[in-house]
Amino acid sequence: MTDGRPARIWSLVAAQAASHGGRVSAADACVAAVAAVEVTGAWLIAANGAQSGHLMRVTDEASELLAELQITLGEGPDPDAVASGGPVLASDLDEMEAVRRWPAFAPAARQAGAAAIFAFPLQLGAIRTGVMSLYRVRSGPLSALQLGDALTFADTATLLLLDAQDQTAGNGAGPAGAGPGGQPADLTRHRAEIDQATGMLTEQLGVGIAEAFIRLRAHAYAHDRRLSDLARDIVARRLRLLPDPDPREDGQA
C-alpha cells in the first residue's frame, strides 16, 4: 500500500506554490500534475455547486483550446466526467469508440495536438467542485502509478477549491501551511464515518454538503483533532456542532 502518496503529492503541490511565492491553490495542483504524471499539459475548471464553471488554470495553449472546445461543443471527456461522477480515460482519441462518443470534439482535439485526454471530476461524494484534465500528444493509457497519482492530484485540487470557498480561512490565514488547507486531509482512516458526519452536519448546521465538509475540517483544525476522530464523535452523537458562523462545540461527552 502507498500510505505516503497524499503527502508526496501534497509536497509537490506545495513546492509549486512556493516557486511563485503564493498561497497553495488548486491551480498549483494542476501545474504540478503535468510533470509528475508525465503529461503534455493540463487544465482545471472550477465550479461552485450548480453554477457553470470557469477555466481557472491552463498550462499551455493547447490546454486552453482543449478546454474551450469542450465548452463550445458541449461534448468531450470533461462534461462526461462531471456527469458520470467518475474519471474519463480516453487514452486514444483516434479510436472508433472515442470518435463515436465525441464526433465533433475527438477530431478537433486531434487537430489541437492531443492524442489522449484524462478527465478527473473534482468531487467528494455529492460535493462537486469542478474538473481537472490532463492531455498527452502521444496515445496510450496512464500507468497504474500515474493513475493513482493523477487521482490524488485531483483530490488535492478538490480540497484546495473547498478551502478557497471557506470564508473564515481567508481571514488572517497566512501562506501555505497556516490553515486547514495547509495540510493534506487524512481521508484514509474511517472514511465512512467522515462521510456520514458530513451528511449529519448538513442537518445540524442547516448548510449544503460542501459547506458541511468545510466546517468539519475547520472544526478539526481549530481544535487540533484528527478529522477521523472528530467524525467518529459526531456519528456516535457524542458531539454536535452549532449552526453558528463561529463553530463552537456544544459540549463534549
Place this chain on the structure above:
Amino acid sequence: MDGQLLSDTFVELTDTMVAGFDVIDFMHMLTNRSVQLLDVSAAGLLLADPRGDLRVVAASSEAARLLELFQLQNDEGPCLECFRSGQPVQAADLATVSLRWPRFAPAAGQAGFAAVQALPMRLREQVVGALNLFRARPGAFDPAEVRVGQALADVATISLLQERNMRHSDTLNEQLQTALNSRVIIEQAKGKLAERLGLDMDQAFNLLRESARTSNRRLSDLAQAFVNGTDALAGLNVSRSQPRPPAGRPARRLES
C-alpha cells in the same frame, strides 16, 4: 447448499445486471446473498482504489465491516494477502494462525469468527478487490461452496463493468472510481437521513435502499438528490420503521 436458493440467486443477480443497477447496492446484495447461500456468518467486499488503498464497499454486517477495516488499518490478514497475491486465502481455524496474523486472528475471534475464506476479484491481470467470507465455526470450507463463492466474487467484478465494453483497463478504472464515489455519496446521505430522523446508520441505509426500490431509482442517484436537497424523500416519515434511540448518550435537539 440449497440448490433452489442458488438458482434463485443466479436469476436475481443476472436480472439485476441486465436491467441496469447501482453497483454499491448490488455489492451489498452480493454480500447478503453470500451469507444466505453459503455456510458462512458474514461477508465483506473490498475494492482497490488506484490511489493505493483498499476500501470496504459492502458488508453483510457491522461486525464484518469492522473486521475488514481492522485488517486495513493493521495491514495484515487474509483479505490483504488474497488481494496482494490474487489467490484465494483460507484459514480454517483462526485460533491456530496467531503467529501469521498476530493482530487479526484475535480480533476476528473477538468479533465471533473462527474461520475465513478470502476470494480475489480479478479481471485478467488486474486484481480489483476481494470477497471475504467469515464463519463462526472452525473447519475447512467445502470446495463446492468455495467455487460458488468465487463465482459471486467474479459477478462482483463483472458488475463493475456494467454495460460498458470490457476491452480496456481504462473502463474498469473509470467504473471503479465511480463506484467508490457512489459509496461516499451514500454515506453522506446516510448521515443526513440518520440525523434528520434520529436513526442509526444501518436504519438510514435500509430506508434509502427501500426508498430507491419503491421509486425504482438507482440508490446512488437517489442519495445524490437527497444530499443536494433536490429530493426530500417525501413520505419517508410515514413509511419508516420505528426509530431506535441512538446508542450511547441521547442526542440533544438543537433549535435553530
